[in-house]
Amino acid sequence: MKKNLLVKIFFIFILAAIAAFISSPWSKYRLKLGLDLSGGSRLTYDVDTSNLNDSDREKAISSLRNVLERRVNLFGVSEPNVLTSTFEGKNRVIIELPGVNNPQEAAALLGKTAQLVFSEVKQDPANGSATPSASLVPTNLTGADLKSADVVFDQNTGKPSVSIQFNEEGSKKFEEITGKNINQPLAIVLDQNMVSAPIVQEKIVGGKAQISGTFTLDEAKNLEIQLNAGALPVPIKLVEERSVGATLGADSIEKSIKAGFVGIIMVALFMILVYRKNGLIAVVALLIFGILTLAVYKLIPVVLTLPGIAGFLLSVGMAVDSNILIFERLKEEIKKRPIADALEVAFGRAWDSIRDANIATLVTAFILANPLDWGFLHTSGPVRGFAITLALGIGISLFTGVVVSRNLMRLLVNERRIKT
Amino acid sequence: MNWMKYRIIYLIISMVFLSFGIYSLLNWKLNLGIDFSGGVVAEYKLPSGEIKNYRYPAKSDEEVAKIRAELKKDGEELKFETVGPSIGPELIKKTVYALGISALLILIWVTIQFKSIKFGVSAILAMLHDTLMLIGGFSILGHFFGAEIDFLFVTAALTILSFSVHDTIVVFDRIREKQKKEGGELINVVNSAITETMNRSLNNSFTIIFMLLSLVLLGGDTIRWFAIALLIGTISGTYSSPFVAVPLLITWERLEKKFKKSKY
Numbered sequence: 209m210k211k212n213l214l215v216k217i218f219f220i221f222i223l224a225a226i227a228a229f230i231s232s233p234w235s236k237y238r239l240k241l242g243l244d245l246s247g248g249s250r251l252t253y254d255v256d257t258s259n260l261n262d263s264d265r266e267k268a269i270s271s272l273r274n275v276l277e278r279r280v281n282l283f284g285v286s287e288p289n290v291l292t293s294t295f296e297g298k299n300r301v302i303i304e305l306p307g308v309n310n311p312q313e314a315a316a317l318l319g320k321t322a323q324l325v326f327s328e329v330k331q332d333p334a335n336g337s338a339t340p341s342a343s344l345v346p347t348n349l350t351g352a353d354l355k356s357a358d359v360v361f362d363q364n365t366g367k368p369s370v371s372i373q374f375n376e377e378g379s380k381k382f383e384e385i386t387g388k389n390i391n392q393p394l395a396i397v398l399d400q401n402m403v404s405a406p407i408v409q410e411k412i413v414g415g416k417a418q419i420s421g422t423f424t425l426d427e428a429k430n431l432e433i434q435l436n437a438g439a440l441p442v443p444i445k446l447v448e449e450r451s452v453g454a455t456l457g458a459d460s461i462e463k464s465i466k467a468g469f470v471g472i473i474m475v476a477l478f479m480i481l482v483y484r485k486n487g488l489i490a491v492v493a494l495l496i497f498g499i500l501t502l503a504v505y506k507l508i509p510v511v512l513t514l515p516g517i518a519g520f521l522l523s524v525g526m527a528v529d530s531n532i533l534i535f536e537r538l539k540e541e542i543k544k545r546p547i548a549d550a551l552e553v554a555f556g557r558a559w560d561s562i563r564d565a566n567i568a569t570l571v572t573a574f575i576l577a578n579p580l581d582w583g584f585l586h587t588s589g590p591v592r593g594f595a596i597t598l599a600l601g602i603g604i605s606l607f608t609g610v611v612v613s614r615n616l617m618r619l620l621v622n623e624r625r626i627k628t
Numbered sequence: 629m630n631w632m633k634y635r636i637i638y639l640i641i642s643m644v645f646l647s648f649g650i651y652s653l654l655n656w657k658l659n660l661g662i663d664f665s666g667g668v669v670a671e672y673k674l675p676s677g678e679i680k681n682y683r684y685p686a687k688s689d690e691e692v693a694k695i696r697a698e699l700k701k702d703g704e705e706l707k708f709e710t711v712g713p714s715i716g717p718e719l720i721k722k723t724v725y726a727l728g729i730s731a732l733l734i735l736i737w738v739t740i741q742f743k744s745i746k747f748g749v750s751a752i753l754a755m756l757h758d759t760l761m762l763i764g765g766f767s768i769l770g771h772f773f774g775a776e777i778d779f780l781f782v783t784a785a786l787t788i789l790s791f792s793v794h795d796t797i798v799v800f801d802r803i804r805e806k807q808k809k810e811g812g813e814l815i816n817v818v819n820s821a822i823t824e825t826m827n828r829s830l831n832n833s834f835t836i837i838f839m840l841l842s843l844v845l846l847g848g849d850t851i852r853w854f855a856i857a858l859l860i861g862t863i864s865g866t867y868s869s870p871f872v873a874v875p876l877l878i879t880w881e882r883l884e885k886k887f888k889k890s891k892y
Contacts, residue, residue, distance in 0.1 A: 244850075254714065295718055311708070312696065446689065447712030456671065456706040463848035471842035475835045482831060514851055515783055521843060522787065522858065525836035526794075532835070533798065536828040561801040564741055565794040571737060572730045572790035576783070584725050594783050 213622065216615050224496045231502035239506055242513030242593060243304055245461050247454030249311035253319065253444040255299040260442070268441045269299055276301060278437035279318055294583045301444060311451040313426070320399065321443050322434035324351030326385065327395040329405060344395050344402070347385050350439075353378025355415075357435035359428045362420050368428035369420035372435065379415025387411040398431075464517045471521060472498070475528060483535050489616045490531035497527050497608040504600055513593035523601020526569070530609025534558040548621050555614050562610065566602050573599035631822045631870065632815050632878055638871040642757060649764015652771060658763070659770030661778035664720065666713035668692055672703040679706065686713050723782050727789065731755065734793050741797075742804055746880050751796045754873035758792040759785060761864040762857060769856070780854040788861030795832075796869040799825050803874075814881055822870045833866040 230237055243250055255272065257265045273290055280288040280303065289304035308314050327344040355375040362369045374382050385394065386408045393405040396419050403421040423431065476494065479487035501520065505512060537558045541550035576595030578585040586592055662669050666686035673679050680703070684695065692710050699705070731752055739748035762785055769775035802821040803814075810817065840862065843855035 252715070254712075295722070298714075298718070312693065448715050449708070449710045451705070451708045453704065453706045455673070455704070460848055460850055463846060464843070464851070467843045467846035467848075470846060471839040474838040474842060478831075478835060478838060515780060515854070518843065518851055518854060518858075519787075521839050522836070525832070525839050528835045529832040532828050532831045536825075536831075540824065557805070560805070561798045564801055565797040568734050568737060568793045568797055569790040571733045572786060575726050575730045575733070576786055584722065585729075586722050586726065590779055591783050591786075594787075598787070 213615060213618055217619060220496070220612055220615060224499055227496075227499045227503035230506055231499055235506075237503075237506035237509075239502075240509040240511045241457070241461075242511045242516065243306060243450070243457075244452050244514045244590070245457045245512065246306055247309075247452050247457040248304065248306040249308050249314060249449065249451040251303045251305070251311070251315055251318065251446060252448035253301045253303070254447045255301060256443045256445065257299055265299070269301075271441045272301065272444070275438045275440055276303060276318060279433055280305065282433040282437055283314060283317060285314075296584075300447075307454070308451075309453070311449065313430075315446055315449060317430045317433060319444060319446055320430070320434055321440045322351065322431070323399050323439045324354070324435060325397045326350070326382075327397050327402075328385070328389060329393045329395055344397065346397070347381070349374075349378060349381045349385055351435060352438070353381060354435055357432045359425075359432045360418070362418070365420070367420065368423050368425045369418055370423070370428055370431050370435065371416065371418045374415035374417070376415075379413075382415050382417065383411060383413055460514055464514065468517070468521050472524060475524065479528060479531070483531075485620065486531075486535050486538070486617065489613050489620065490528060490535070492616060493531060493608045493613040494524065494527060496612055497524070497605055500604050500608065501601060504604065505597075510596055510600065511593060512597070513590055515590040515594035516597040519594040519597035520601055523598055523605060526566075526602060527605030527609055529565075530558075530562050530605060531613055533561055534609075534613070548618075551614075551617055551621055555610070559610065562606070566606060569602055570599060573602065629819060629823050631819050632875065635875045635878065638875055642868075642872060646757070646760060646764060649761060649767060652767040653764055656767055656771040658767050658777045659775060660716075661776035661781075662709065662711045663778045664716040666711050666716060668695065668710045669707070670696070670699060670705070670709070671707040672699055673706055674703040686711075719779070719782070723786075726786060727759075730786065730789060734790075738793070738797065738800070742800060746877055747800050750873045750876040750880065751793055751800065753876055754796050754868040755789055755792045757868050757872050758788055758861055758864040762788055762861045765860045766857065769853075775853050775856070778853075780851065781857055784854055784857035784861065787858060788865055791836075791862060792865035792868060795829065795865050796873045798828065799869045799874060800877075803877075815878060818874055818878060822874065826870070829866055829869065833862055836862050 229235055255269060257268060260268055269292055273292055277288070277290045280290065285305045285308055287306055289302075291302040291304075293300045293302065303318060305311070305314055325346045326349040327346045329342050330345050331342050353374050355373045355378070357370050357372045359368055360371045361367065389408045390410060391407065393407050395405040396403045398419075403419055406420075419431070472494070476491045479490045479494075481487070483490065501523075504510070510516070534554055537554040538550060541554045541557075544550070545553065573595045575585065576591055577599060578592065578595075662683070668682070668684040668687060670682040671679060672682070682695075682699065687695070687710075696705075696708060734755075735748045735752050738751050739745050742748070766775055766777060766781065770777070799821060802825050803818055806817045806821050807814070837859065840855050840859045844852055844859065847855055
């Protein structure tokens with residue numbers, strides 16, 4: 209029996225040592241920080257699907273997501289996150305951009321539809337009026353026919369422009385259209401605005417063209433990204449933006465670590481003052497809880513947000529609760545029977561309360577974390593981060609509060625029995 | 629100790645606090661943050677090191693861009709949030725759904741575990757008591773100190789919901805155990821169950837309160853109100869287990885007996 213106990217305790221400490229290694233800053237595992245801590249932007253767009261029927265809508269949204277992902281990647285953001293959500297028929301796209309310090313530009317880049325169309329210009333026969341009017345007739349040559357786009361500087365003006373290369377089919381269309389329109393203007397229309405209308409000199413073979421508008425360098429770069437990533441299949445509108453600078457994030461981390469540290473010390477002191485030697489065991493269990501939790505955060509990995517930290521600190525409070533329940537029970541049982549038996553009885557009885565109470569908390573954490581992505585609940589954001597850390601905290605606290613402290617106390621009781 | 633003798637006093641205490649909250653809710657409503665009302669919130673650090681907060685009601689994209697360009701001239705952007713008016717109603721709906729589902733699941737769980745709907749309903753009513761206490765309290769804090777109802781408040785409310793039930797279950801569990809082992813009048817069972825769980829209840833709340841107090845004092849502005857919300861909820865949740873949920877259980881039992889007697 210005693211040997212068995214020592215083996216268990218040995219395993220607990222091996223586990224704690226591994227966890228301590230993983231959670232130490234020297235291991236290769238890193239904590240993943242959310243946007244509110246690392247700095248970055250979270251953009252929410254409404255998707256306008258009013259013109260689509262149900263089957264088209266789904267297709268449009270998944271292709272929208274792909275286009276946005278490509279745009280974000282071309283923009284050069286590391287570890288972006290593009291999510292879609294549907295709630296009561298409303299479709300949204302949520303884009304998380306860590307470490308972006310010019311969110312306005314990102315929002316402008318992502319939100320533009322970037323629908324490129326080449327249009328023929330039909331001169332209306334001048335019927336008496338002084339200014340001849342013209343109308344644009346869209347051709348079947350669009351942004352979808354592009355192979356690539358690049359920012360170049362116009363050889364004549366030195367101004368930034370975008371050179372485009374059509375794919376095979378696009379080249380054929382372009383050849384045909386330019387052939388039909390020699391000495392006529394061919395309008396380049398972007399999102400229903402005419403960018404330019406150069407006069408076609410000759411039939412163009414090879415599928416190369418240049419869009420020279422009055423772009424600034426940034427505008428030209430954005431257009432390059434938009435054309436390369438493709439046009440958005442449906443228009444979107446920015447409805448929410450949350451940007452946090454890296455300095456504020458760092459400040460939040462520092463403050464919550466300080467608060468957490470002070471809080472944990474106060475809890476530890478309280479436990480030792482009230483429960484003496486047992487309290488010390490609770491503190492050891494709490495330490496193991498902290499190390500294990502940190503290791504699990506790193507391994508899963510959990511994206512740690514500010515509410516997430518609060519969830520963790522709250523679960524510290526709940527982790528000690530298991531110990532308190534057991535110790536209070538032990539005080540009663542010790543009056544009735546020898547200490548070793550009292551210990552086992554106290555753990556057994558306290559377990560019922562601990563189980564029932566923690567399952568109730570887990571139920572709420574489950575609903576808040578919404579792991580099945582039900583559309584009618586929160587699918588992203590701080591609520592989820594909070595719930596995940598709370599749920600993990602409860603799970604781990606069941607192990608440390610019950611298994612770890614139980615075996616440590618058995619050891620203590622055994623020692624005492626040998627001495628007397 | 630005969631805790632249940634003073635049932636009426638507990639009822640009065642709860643009523644007094646709740647009526648303050650309800651009065652405030654009716655008169656001053658809730659101070660809604662931009663998460664619910666829509667609008668712009670920004671925080672900038674001026675070259676002098678001073679941190680300035682700005683807040684605007686919902687505006688068009690162009691106006692927002694103009695404001696931002698203007699502010700950026702003055703200092704470093706720490707935070708910039710703009711929320712459209714369509715976000716708030718969605719947030720409220722989702723929260724109500726989450727609240728409803730959690731409450732229902734907890735009701736089912738408690739009813740199954742304690743083999744009686746009495747326990748489930750009493751626990752849920754105590755939970756509603758705590759939620760109302762928290763919302764009412766924030767209405768008062770909002771009126772006098774500018775506390776806002778935001779996304780984090782919603783999280784706090786949902787957490788308190790589970791904490792409240794957590795605490796109540798511990799007391800109920802002791803009642804169930806004593807009833808099985810010793811039997812006797814429910815009121816006697818209840819009284820000794822409360823006495824025996826009181827220490828644990830208080831000590832556990834103390835540890836959570838320590839944690840939250842240090843968050844309130846040291847955790848920074850972003851989570852201060854969040855920690856205060858959890859603090860109010862923890863105190864109310866600790867109080868409501870023996871002094872709201874259990875009295876409700878006793879009252880239900882009495883009414884049930886009376887009803888049965890009058891039937892025969």
